[in-house]
Amino acid sequence: xxxxxxxxxxxxxxxxxxxxxxxxxxxxxxxxxxxxxxxxxxxxxxxxxxxxxxxxxxxxxxxxxxxxxxxxxxxxxxxxxxxxxxxxxxxxxxxxxxxxxxxxxxxxxxxxxxxxxxxxxxxxxxxxxxxxxxxxxxxxxxxxxxxxxxxxxxxxxxxxxxxxxxxxxxxxxxxxxxxxxxxxxxxxxxxxxxxxxxxxxxxxxxxxxxxxxxxx
Amino acid sequence: xxxxxxxxxxxxxxxxxxxxxxxxxxxxxxxxxxxxxxxxxxxxxxxxxxxxxxxxxxxxxxxxxxxxxxxxxxxxxxxxxxxxxxxxxxxxxxxxxxxxxxxxxxxxxxxxxxxxxxxxxxxxxxxxxxxxxxxxxxxxxxxxxxxxxxxxxxxxxxxxxxxxxxxxxxxxxxxxxxxxxxxxxxxxxxxxxxxxxxxxxxxxxxxxxxxxxxxxxxxxxxxxxxxxxxxxxxxxxxxxxxxxxxxxxxxxxxxxxxxxxxxxxxxxxxxxxxxxxxxxxxxxxxxxxxxxxxx
Ligand code: SF4
Ligand code: SF4
Numbered sequence: 181x182x183x184x185x186x187x188x189x190x191x192x193x194x195x196x197x198x199x200x201x202x203x204x205x206x207x208x209x210x211x212x213x214x215x216x217x218x219x220x221x222x223x224x225x226x227x228x229x230x231x232x233x234x235x236x237x238x239x240x241x242x243x244x245x246x247x248x249x250x251x252x253x254x255x256x257x258x259x260x261x262x263x264x265x266x267x268x269x270x271x272x273x274x275x276x277x278x279x280x281x282x283x284x285x286x287x288x289x290x291x292x293x294x295x296x297x298x299x300x301x302x303x304x305x306x307x308x309x310x311x312x313x314x315x316x317x318x319x320x321x322x323x324x325x326x327x328x329x330x331x332x333x334x335x336x337x338x339x340x341x342x343x344x345x346x347x348x349x350x351x352x353x354x355x356x357x358x359x360x361x362x363x364x365x366x367x368x369x370x371x372x373x374x375x376x377x378x379x380x381x382x383x384x385x386x387x388x389x390x391x392x393x394x395x396x
Numbered sequence: 397x398x399x400x401x402x403x404x405x406x407x408x409x410x411x412x413x414x415x416x417x418x419x420x421x422x423x424x425x426x427x428x429x430x431x432x433x434x435x436x437x438x439x440x441x442x443x444x445x446x447x448x449x450x451x452x453x454x455x456x457x458x459x460x461x462x463x464x465x466x467x468x469x470x471x472x473x474x475x476x477x478x479x480x481x482x483x484x485x486x487x488x489x490x491x492x493x494x495x496x497x498x499x500x501x502x503x504x505x506x507x508x509x510x511x512x513x514x515x516x517x518x519x520x521x522x523x524x525x526x527x528x529x530x531x532x533x534x535x536x537x538x539x540x541x542x543x544x545x546x547x548x549x550x551x552x553x554x555x556x557x558x559x560x561x562x563x564x565x566x567x568x569x570x571x572x573x574x575x576x577x578x579x580x581x582x583x584x585x586x587x588x589x590x591x592x593x594x595x596x597x598x599x600x601x602x603x604x605x606x607x608x609x610x611x612x613x614x615x616x617x618x619x620x621x622x623x624x625x626x627x628x629x630x631x632x633x634x635x636x637x638x639x640x641x642x643x644x645x646x647x648x649x650x651x652x653x654x655x656x657x658x659x660x661x662x663x664x665x666x667x668x669x670x671x672x673x674x675x676x677x678x679x680x681x682x683x684x685x686x687x688x689x690x691x
Contacts, residue, residue: 332505332516333476333502333505333516333518333521334518335502335518335521336521337521337523337524337568337571338523338564338565338567338568338571339559339564339565339568340502340521340522341501341502341554341555341556341559341565341583341626341627342504342505342626343559343564343565343626343627344559344560344626344627345560346560346561349504349505349508349626350505350507350508358564359561359564361564362561362563362564362567366563371567374564374567375567375570375571377523377527377571377574377575378524379524379527380480380519380520380524380528380538383519
């Protein structure tokens with residue numbers, strides 16, 4: 181299942197965003213941020229204590245089942261009294277949830293998390309970015325491993341000179357995508373795919389902001 | 397007309413290139429001094445492009461200066477900072493101002509440099525940049541539009557013969573040649589036996605290879621490179637030799653080692669030339685060349 185992977189913003193940034201807000205309501209999310217331990221019940225509780233220690237009045241809190249879902253409005257209605265007393269909403273969901281809530285309430289929203297990437301849980305507590313939804317998928321040429329995403333530079337013709345012991349030049353804990361791709365293609369006997377020169381990519385497969393209207 | 401550097405390569409001369417590092421700022425005195433010192437000794441001077449992703453005076457400006465001072469510049473171009481429009485525009489400008497050698501590089505990641513939060517571009521990769529040069533030479537831009545006046549370049553690229561794993565690196569090497577690279581500069585090579593194996597393989601391609609020679613300045617520096625520079629392995633014997641140098645004599649020892657390597661490359665006809673990188677000690681390049689029997 182794809183997940184929205186988030187990380188808590190630094191306290192200093194949160195403090196700055198909340199400078200002129202004395203009364204806040206806190207939202208968590210029961211889906212992705214619960215999985216990543218960034219916006220589940222425990223983290224919402226901790227945030228509540230942190231904000232109280234900073235002298236904020238927390239008017240209430242809730243963990244929405246799926247903050248990005250349309251049904252969220254029902255959850256919002258159930259807490260409308262406490263929400264109305266707040267001047268700002270501290271939201272511990274991914275940015276989809278923040279935008280969803282912002283579009284439904286006339287309140288200042290403050291994301292408590294940074295949304296890092298849409299990823300996959302590849303092991304216990306380990307999350308990897310596997311697709312950046314580029315609009316021009318090359319997986320058919322790379323044995324199903326995405327260089328646009330897994331290579332730090334998004335290279336499509338093979339590794340850069342920085343690859344070291346099969347790891348990426350930016351972090352020895354990250355695999356070099358091109359070592360993975362090479363190994364995979366060698367394994368399935370398709371190395372010829374890697375030898376083919378790839379022309380420069382179309383970076384405008386669906387020019388941002390993406391918007392699709394199904395016809396008929 | 398072919399560039400002077402290309403003529404030297406084509407004539408089968410053992411070519412020697414060195415490096416010009418643009419300053420961080422607008423004081424060009426030191427760079428001018430290095431250019432003056434080296435321009436008549438080496439066949440061409442590589443002008444680095446925000447080396448290690450550290451913001452500096454532009455390579456295009458410094459290459460122009462090499463040209464104006466009567467030297468032969470090789471413009472290094474990385475794909476890190478410019479998209480395909482900007483890269484092509486810079487190539488047009490370089491050609492128009494008489495800079496006719498280009499070394500196409502992917503470029504280090506911005507997170508390794510001094511502007512760590514910048515956006516890395518990488519619209520093209522090094523092999524695609526070589527292909528773009530070749531296309532501009534045919535009078536067309538990358539989108540296929542007619543140019544009013546085409547360019548011509550001697551275009552090169554890089555290989556790391558000691559990369560680990562090596563196979564993906566070699567596939568990329570072949571793609572660079574397929575895209576039209578005429579010369580290949582290598583990352584530093586110290587183990588010449590390894591390098592000979594690489595050259596045996598590389599010889600099947602129509603490309604000139606310049607071996608990278610990085611001056612060792614101390615035993616700790618050599619150990620640092622082994623630990624931190626991808627695809628560079630300084631053999632233990634060289635580290636021991638550096639460590640054995642008398643106090644204050646490490647650089648002299650480094651020059652001696654580099655000279656010995658160059659001599660062996662020339663004598664055994666291992667490759668077509670050397671690219672000497674003295675990293676901040678460019679004034680020592682003539683000494684290295686002399687030690688290698690090139691002066
Ligand atoms: S190429 Fe990579 S980023 Fe683009 S759609 Fe395919 S998997 Fe996603
Ligand atoms: S080391 Fe590998 S993954 Fe990292 S930027 Fe270079 S090619 Fe991409």
